[in-house]
Amino acid sequence: MKVKKSDRTSKKRRYTSPGGDRRIEYHKRKHSVIVCASCGEKLKGVPLRLNKKSKTEKVPNRPYAGIYCSACSRKVIKDKIYEKIRNMGE
Numbered sequence: 001m002k003v004k005k006s007d008r009t010s011k012k013r014r015y016t017s018p019g020g021d022r023r024i025e026y027h028k029r030k031h032s033v034i035v036c037a038s039c040g041e042k043l044k045g046v047p048l049r050l051n052k053k054s055k056t057e058k059v060p061n062r063p064y065a066g067i068y069c070s071a072c073s074r075k076v077i078k079d080k081i082y083e084k085i086r087n088m089g090e
Helices: 071-090
Strands: 012-014 022-027
Touching: none
Parallel strands: none
Antiparallel strands: 012 022
16 A cells, blocks of 8 residues: 555645745654663664564563663662562561
């Protein structure tokens, strides 16, 4: 299915052509950057356009990939381990 130029999601820009006519130019919107859920840092290894990628190319292969940055995911994993240790002692 071909995408229409006058789609509501595309950005429009009015410009004057060399002949003096006012025309509309259509642009695709830029994808937003994916950020860490805890600190807000830009995630490395995650591409902007996910719909054209295969499953293995979308996020790195580690726990909490695509949600937390590497530093925050380490903190979350350590907290879970410490919580398990505390619960075992009780």
